[in-house]
Amino acid sequence: MEILFIVVFALLGLVVGSFLNVCIDRLPQSKSIVFPPSHCEACQHKLAAKDLIPVFSYLRLCGRCRYCKAAVPRRLFWVELATGVVFALLAWHYGLSPALGVMAFYACLFTIVFVIDLEHGIIPNKVVYPGMVVALLLALYSWPWLTQVIKPGIASAALGGGIGFALFFLIAIASRGGMGWGDVKLVGLIGLATGFPLVFLSIILGAVLGGIVAVALVIAKKRKFKETLPFGPFLAAAAMVTLLWGNNILSWYLGLLM
Template identity: 35%
Template sequence: MFLYIAIFILGAIIGSFLNVCIYRIPLSESISYPPSHCTNCNTRLKWYDLIPIFSYLILRGKCKYCEEKISLKYLSIEFLTAVVFLLTYINYGLSLYFIKYIILWCFLIVISIIDIKFQDVYAVTTVPGIIIGVIIAIIENVIYFTPFWNYLLGGAVAGGVIALIVYITGGMGKGDIEIAALCGVFVGWKYSIIMIFLSFIIGAIIGVILIIFKKRSRKDYIAFGPFIALSTLFTALYGRNILNYYVNLIR
């Protein structure tokens, strides 16, 4: 129970930092300077104003200094990060895989929220992730003797499938190629196939729901990056079960 609480708190703290990244990256601002401040009154926030989740609840969603309303998005991202960290720990324990995937979730949360808001994908959020994924693949090869080419092929397969769709249909953005390649490098080629397949299923379901409730029309652009991220989450946590079920179904 202690570790569950510790991992949840760790996720919430990192989620608070991800909020900074999500806000500043599209503005081409540094994520480290200036220190956290109210975007309305520019007052520098004290450490006790930045306690993840609790500060928002205690302040009732308002700035302590100017009482400007704080978006619920900040609380949601802190809570989301904490939950996915905890789910990853439950599945992998304190292992290299746990470290690998929580790093991936950090990149994907930032990428997804920015993609939803601005319909844009920044290389600064994908290229470093791919490089880190390759480094982790090398470490994994040394520790667990997992084939290094498995992850390189995963990036190539995932990115290649999306690239093919982008250049044939033009119905997706080039940034989706980078997101898919990033996820593929982390999950490997077998799970990349599951991940891509799930992303289209999830995208279709959510797209239909948005159209039914008139949140989007058929002609509106819907960011696909979050669907890739969500399918990667399912694949990383439950991909083995999905793969085993599929194999048994064939048999």
């Protein structure tokens, strides 16, 4: 039964991943995410249902458009697959519960932030603001049926969001454009979602992750030493880790200090 549920939720994840790709393609261009229907970017041919089966259509057509044979971005495949895998992990971790819905929402939100910032170096307000609204709604009330999710009280959320925002606001001014305003708002959102003090865990995890990847890319000669990397993807990944295991990591760390 449980396996069946995980498989069904993973399949749902593949479909949702396909929709996330539409959001990732269209939000940075301020296009509608519902209209027009999916079409090939190269030949504008409207895609049929058989072209839109997540992951399988891409593999079946060897990553090319059925009509004009233009290469389809590999990202479409990876986002679909990753969303399916993440949904499976969440279903396994939370079971059928309200917490699963909330965490699936955050996973979608942070996946969109991750990929758009990676591809365009921006973090659209249209993604961050709805996230802030949901985080605030979760913080405003105790939601007794939502015990498995990290949901700070309103004071903790306000403190986490406020401190994170203020800290990155100062960094953005001091770095004169090195840190973008999108990152400032994103940390505000992460602070609202994780609260105080977990917002610091997200920031530290994001910085460590970014540092490791930056060094690895230099070693692999994929990046010059002074080239900047977008910070958003690392913050987004760190936020998901914090929402999933933040309290465990914090108590493990405090245990080390004792």
